[in-house]
Amino acid sequence: MDRTTYTAELAGLRGLRAEITAAEKAVAAAQKELDKLTAQRSRRVAGLAGYEGAQAPAVAKAAGLSVGDVVRIAPLLDPTPAAVRATRTDDHAAPAPAPAPAAEPAPIEPPAVAPSPEAEQPAPATAPAPTPASADAAGPRELPTLPEGPAGARFEAVTTGLVSKRPHFTQQTRPTVFLDAATGALAVRDQTVRLDLGTRTPGEILDAVLHAAPGTERVYITAGAPWHDGAERYSTLKDAVAAWLNTPSERWTTATGSGRDKLAGHFVHQRQPVGRYAPAAAPDSTTTEIRSMGEWFDPDGADVLTCRDAFRLLWQALRRHWDDAVLMGSPSQTGRDLWSRTIPTSGKWAGGYPVLSEELRALLHATAGQGRTELILPPRVPEQLPALVEYDRTFAYAKHLWKSPVGTPRRITAHAFAAMSEQEQTKALMSCSHWNIRVTVPQGWNHVGLLPAPVTGDRAWTYPSAPGTTFTTWAGGAEIHLALSNHLTPWKIEVLDGLLFEDGKPLDEWGKRLKAAWADLTNLSRIHADERQRTAAHLAGRAVRSVLLFGLGGFAQRPRLVSGTTPLGEPLPAGAEILGQNDQTVTWQRQAGFSRDPYAHPEWAAYVWSGARAALLDMKHRQGKEVTGHAGALHAKPGTVVYFGTDAIALTERQPWPHRGEPGDYLLKGHLTGPLQHPTTQEQYLTLRARGRAELAARGSHQ
Structure with missing residues (x-):
């Protein structure tokens, strides 16, 4: 190649670069529009769950989604028979590989x-x-x-390209309040106010809380368990919780998770559910969560001020051992985030810890x-x-x-x-x-x-x-x-x-720091002169235990289960387990393997x-x-x-x-x-x- 040809190729390459840039911008714009439309569809699917006669297959067909996708957006539409849901366990063993001839033991x-x-x-x-x-x-x-x-x-x-790495960012703090849903007492910053919660639906709780404390992104319920209201009308407690989480509201809709740091949808749990909501008029704005204090510790009758003080003491104890400690929504999330900040920066594992193969997990x-x-x-x-x-x-x-x-x-x-x-x-x-x-x-x-x-x-x-x-x-x-x-x-x-x-x-460094924080709080719970602070320190110490316990459990990572329905007579997905059937459909579930979780x-x-x-x-x-x-x-x-x-x-x-x-x-x-x-x-x-x-x-x- 001579110099003239080389110069011409460079010019052509610059032109191609401009075309690629334009194409990338077009793709980004299309992706943004697609994300917007997808979010609108999710909001409409979630809204349909408020209709008593809504059925997942009909919604799925209209939305162009699978029944499993619809159920993930609106758990209340889960077509699985209630009796099956009540007996289903969370712990499903992975399919056994075909046995091979073994050597003499x-x-x-x-x-x-x-x-x-x-x-x-x-x-x-x-x-x-x-x-x-x-x-x-x-x-x-x-x-x-x-x-x-x-x-x-x-x-x-190990799994190729999947490594637990030390993060290079600080977690975002979320404005948090503590609410006694039985009395309406709300602890916000250093004061307590009394709220009228109406019939204690998610929308009414959010309206009352956001009016008293604008900008709140996380509400911890310390007492009252509003998600159990009317539980006697349902065959299982989990169904009652799902119904409460999906109570229709003119002003609030289920958060769909647009944005890298936003979690989508609700988490249905009998006693410690998580509801994630966004304003219906501005669904892409800030998400507000309603969570149970029981995720962290049993309040055991402690009032909202004591629970707030416990959270403050917990954060202070962790900050003595992590400069960038942030309390996230759950102890499991917090535990895993704190652990990730102990990944060594030198030595054999400075590049992170590899994740095992899916078969071995x-x-x-x-x-x-x-x-x-x-x-x-x-x-x-x-x-x-x-x-x-x-x-x-x-x-x-x-x-x-x-x-x-x-x-x-x-x-x-x-x-x-x-x-x-x-x-x-x-x-x-x-x-x-x-x-x-x-x-x-x-x-x-x-x-x-x-x-x-x-x-x-x-x-x-x-x-x-x-x-x-x-x-x-x-x-x-x-x-x-x-x-x-x-x-x-x-x-x-x-x-x-x-x-x-x-x-x-x-896990050694992570464990040492958590033990030190726990020891500090345990000692404070014994010697503090103020009874409220002694109780708060005790509860904070229990929260450290939860951070370790659930943080460790988070490493276990279970395989995902996907459920759905298929018209009677049509072939079922490969590996499907039949849960029940009627004269029209078969309800099934199957394992969908493990997600590519770098912290598994x-x-x-x-x-x-x-x-x-x-x-x-x-x-x-x-x-x-x-x-x-x-x-x-x-x-x-x-x-x-x-x-x-x-x-x-x-x-x-x-x-x-x-x-x-x-x-x-x-x-x-x-x-x-x-x-x-x-x-x-x-x-x-x-x-x-x-x-x-x-x-x-x-x-x-x-x-």
Whole structure:
């Protein structure tokens, strides 16, 4: 190419640039017009929900949308039968990959442990009765396994181009007020005003609040729960909440989310819903949310000023540890945002943490349960309880954040595990890992179950303890190591497959800062001279717990469920599960996979949950590196454990477990004097628990 040709090509390139710029502007203008029209359509769809006879298929056909899209805009139009919605659970396991031939499992030889006198006691003559969610009652549930070949490689991979990165912006603060919907008391800035809320519809509440406090973008309801008004007219509480959120209004419409930072639509929840509204005359203007204070903490009778002070103290405590801390709408959003601001700026993970492949996230979702909930029934415990004593682990999950799995996992097959030395096997189990195992409860075992077994039904997991019982499951290394090395009798574990991660500290800094904020508020709740401020500090401390608890749960990320209807006789979408049908349509749902969420890390949630379940059984008290004592169910006498509730245990007698006020310590929360008839349902247990807490409070006998 000569210089003349080169100059001519440059000129032509400049001309092409101008044409591309013009085309981009045309596309942007068209996109803006499309967004405007789409927003108008969404507003009209939401408005149609106010008509009692409105039906999603007719609206969908007129709007050119799917029934699922219509339901997302206007949940009140959901055509799913009420009975199906009432029984549908949130936790749906991912489809199991086709099973592949597995290598011969590698048995783990338990370490030599001298059995304690308790372990030598004979097993009960009668097999332990199943819990209300036992495998016998519900039936076993098959869990997915790791496939062989190219399909298996996806379980040792991350998602291309999806990384958790540190943000380079500060969150926007939202003008917030606190409203007692029962009395009409509104806390705005440093004053309280009384409002007339009319019939307490969303529109009337917004009119009253915005008149008293113009510019408000977030309203927290501290008492009164207006979304439960008229609930008796609906078959489920969720239907009643959806109806309230979608109450027609001439002045307000459902927010459609135009704009990068605006969330769209309502969130329907039985007790903690979120309503998002925009002025009908200016739907593209500022969105105002109506939310429940219960997302953050139970106000427990606190007035709106105390709730406002609690939020102020919470923000101040977090700002001492994050210069750019902002309280977002929910503790989950706040927790994830605060965590993202602890992503390291140097070292191996300075560029962010990679997100696992969709296949691996689905496997973790299906095989890693959360908290242990189990009611243990006679004859494993007495029919008549001498007492009911409740212990609750203080700020429990905060104790398990110091180490978490990072990077791409390495698959450990049964053959590879068998080839390891005993020291290597122990190291692998004590590292961040997730294992597919076959478990056998040892002969002579007379205590609680140690490992989760999958079952169908609401509970999803049970904890077998009958001697000789064999089951296949997945579990974290912490739980498996405990089953092998517990001080009573080692269990038999066979490794079928596993995933071994690199040990990292992605949650450590986040956890340390939250623990420091919690400690500051807890101390303030004890020493402040003003009673209102003591209460506010206590509630703020509970809010920090919610930030950690729900922030951690936000990493788990569930697969999306899409529901819809199809005319009878027409083919259903691939993978659809039929929920119900009538003489015209079939109602179905199907999994739509996972969204490309850069903050999806189910491996972190799974590892923390596994460690917390293990600590319910055996937790070590340390002074430096020295072990100074033990606590947990395995350190209580056999036959004395009545109930497990995520981070709490109920027993028939008090325990000598010290409480130093540190995260993870067991705190005496309730003591109900017996004899008591053993509860047969969780509801009966919760009633007894409330009585026990009241009795202990009346005694003033806390540890």
